[in-house]
Amino acid sequence: MEQSNQQHADLARKFNGNESRVNWHDETLWWIRQKRDKIVWQVPEWEALREAASQIKHHVLGNLADYLEEFERNAQQNGVTVHWAADAAEHNRIVHSLLQQQGVTRMVKSKSMLTEECHLNEYLAEHGVEVIDSDLGERIVQLLKEPPSHIVLPCIHIKKEEIGELFHKYLGTPEGNADPQLLTHAARLHVREVFMSRKVALTGVNFAVAETGEFVVCTNEGNADMGAHLADVHIASMGIEKIIPRREHLGVFLRLLTRSATGQPVTTYSSHFAKPRPGQQMHLVIVDNGRTVQLGREQFRNSLKCIRCAACMNTCPVYRRSGGHSYHTAIAGPIGSILAPNLDMKQYADLPFASTLCGSCSNVCPVKIDIHNQLYQWRQVITQNGHSPAAKTAAMKVMATTLSQPKVYTLAGKAGRWVLRNMPWLVNNRLNPWYKQRNMPEAPKQSFREWYAQNKKQG
Amino acid sequence: MVCTKQKTGIEVHMSSRNKILSAIRSNKPGAQPLPGITGFTAQQPDTERFVNTLQSIGGRVVRVRSFEEIIAHIREAFPEGTRIISSLPQLAGIAETGWSNAPAHSLENVQLAVFKAQLGVCENGAVWVTEQDIVQRAAAFIAEHLAMVLEESTLVATMHDAYLQLHNQRYGYGVFIAGPSKTADIEQSLVLGAHGPRTMTLFLV
DSSP, X not given: OOOTTOOHHHHHHHHTTSHHHHHHHHHHHHHHHHHHHHHHTTOTTHHHHHHHHHHHHHHHHHTHHHHHHXXXXXXXXXXXXXXXXXXXXXXXXXXXXXXXXXXXXXXXXOOOHHHHHTTHHHHHHHTTOEEEEOSHHHHHHHHTTOOOSSXXXXXXXXXXXXXXXXXXXXXXOOTTOOOHHHHHHHHHHHHHHHHHHOSEEEEOOSEEETTTOOEEEEESSOHXXXXXXXXXXXXXXXXXXGEESOTTXXXXXXXXXXXXXXXOSSOSEEEEEOSOOTTOEEEEEEEOTTHHHHHHOTTTGGGGGOOOOOHHHHHOHHHHHHOGGGGOSSSOHHHHHHHHHHHOTTTTTTGGGSOOOOOHHHHHOTTOOOHHHHHHHHHHHHHHTTOSOHHHHHHHHHHHHHHHOHHXXXXXXXXXXXXXXXXXXXXXXXXXXXXXXXOOOOOOSSXXXXXXXXXXXXX | OEEEEOTTSOEEEEOHHHHHHHHHHHHOXXXXXXXXXXXXXXXXXXXXXXXXXXXXXXXXXXXXXXXXXXXXXXXXXXXXXXXXXESOGGGTTTSBOOOTTSOGXXXXXXXEEEEEOSEEETTTTEEEEEHHHXXXXXXXXXXXXXEEEEOGGGEESSHHHHHXXXXXOOOSEEEEEOSSOEXXXXXXXXXXXXXXXXXXXXXXX
């Protein structure tokens, strides 16, 4: 599933091979962004809510160790077993050992981006454990043997006809039928059988409340609850940053989350898990996997405020036109591009450059992460560490020379305009990276400097 | 377990827990006070808004004055012989009420589950129940159809107002339910009835 060694630009080019699909993808995500706007405008205190959420998260980051200890203490008192994992490998080992203790080789899992980040499914498959993803979109990409392309809408890049074909092959739906109602019902029956037969269910965690030791999981489908309530063992995986201080703070975050994500007033289910059912085991795995390092990076620690709503992806002009897979990391889009370089600066050196720095992401972020500013800062850190792409470095050097010498600049401008006017084929070709998936602009006859000099004389 | 070498040269085994906590303590930003959120509470509930919001997310709202009306309404949609479960003694005539110790898996053929919700939230159409209200956690999810009874007097304006009432409540499990289970994963087409109940009817008393 890993698409390593390929850069964002290469993968985006692949996605751009089908222009009508790119346009459809772009328009679908923009439609969700507009739904978000519509519902946000109905909340007069929206900006105050964002500010409160951002400050609560900031406060948590400053007291995170204490809150994690408080959370652990309360969860244990509630009868929950708490595990700590320093990295993805340890997380996966813990989950596997819990499955082994139960003597089972099958598990049902609801959506958890953390387990995507840890590549849990692949790890368990290597150890002979079958995982069924129960979220419809995740089940679809799982059957396609692809990773999710979006953290909230995992199969946003796939057309219903392809899903119809896929379900015909795996679930026996009628050939050529792409009716979402029929396909969803087929998936319901298929996954219902899974819920009824699995002894272990894994879910993610949206919020973990220090004061009470409970954790909250949000879904529209009800798949987290179906899995957890019918299983003997419930495992919940959470990053250390999911903590909020008190239950009342859920009011702030639940108001922000789904409005930002899909433009709904709230998810269908906001499930508060405090104690296991009688006879049930409940395990929480608290995962670091690079988060403490990010906490120490002053200019990037705000990224740990993220509540995974994906508003930054839906609004991003680059994400909408390059697709989630072009980011070659579990969490795509603007937020993923500031989280991934923390995990591996070299492997993800391309991502902070996959942005126009337009700032739309920061404008919609419900916890006010300065996303575009962090992307800009990562570019500098990556370049200082010698990881910036070679072609980009060379181009930057040429640009620095040109911009620092007025005569060279004037000459280069003249040459550029002349070429665009008289020999457009020289730039409108496949050798020019700026021409890829774009049209070059029409060149004006004169530069501003020439125009100014001329008009000053006339004036 | 992770091995770290301390300055003394003695190898010390440190649990991941302690390693994570100490990394946090050395990397954390300076303390910033927790902001107050009391300014968001105490808005006036608006029944019309609750009804409209719940309907807009796929819920059905039926205004009733008595359990007789509720029973009549249920009987219209679910003829005798369909499996109905409830926690409400008033519905004992049409629903099973003695299923608290039944295995959760045995509820799979339940057509309708009827429960009483503690409060409703006008801004998003959600109602709050804990496992006391729904008897078994799976019951509110495994049934084909779900119905909730809610007293209009319990409506609150926003989630802040809801948590103002819930902040000291003790429960093993609680859930806000807003409409039927749904998905839009296939080309953003909304389909009601993903993995949980396919319809959600709210009897507003």
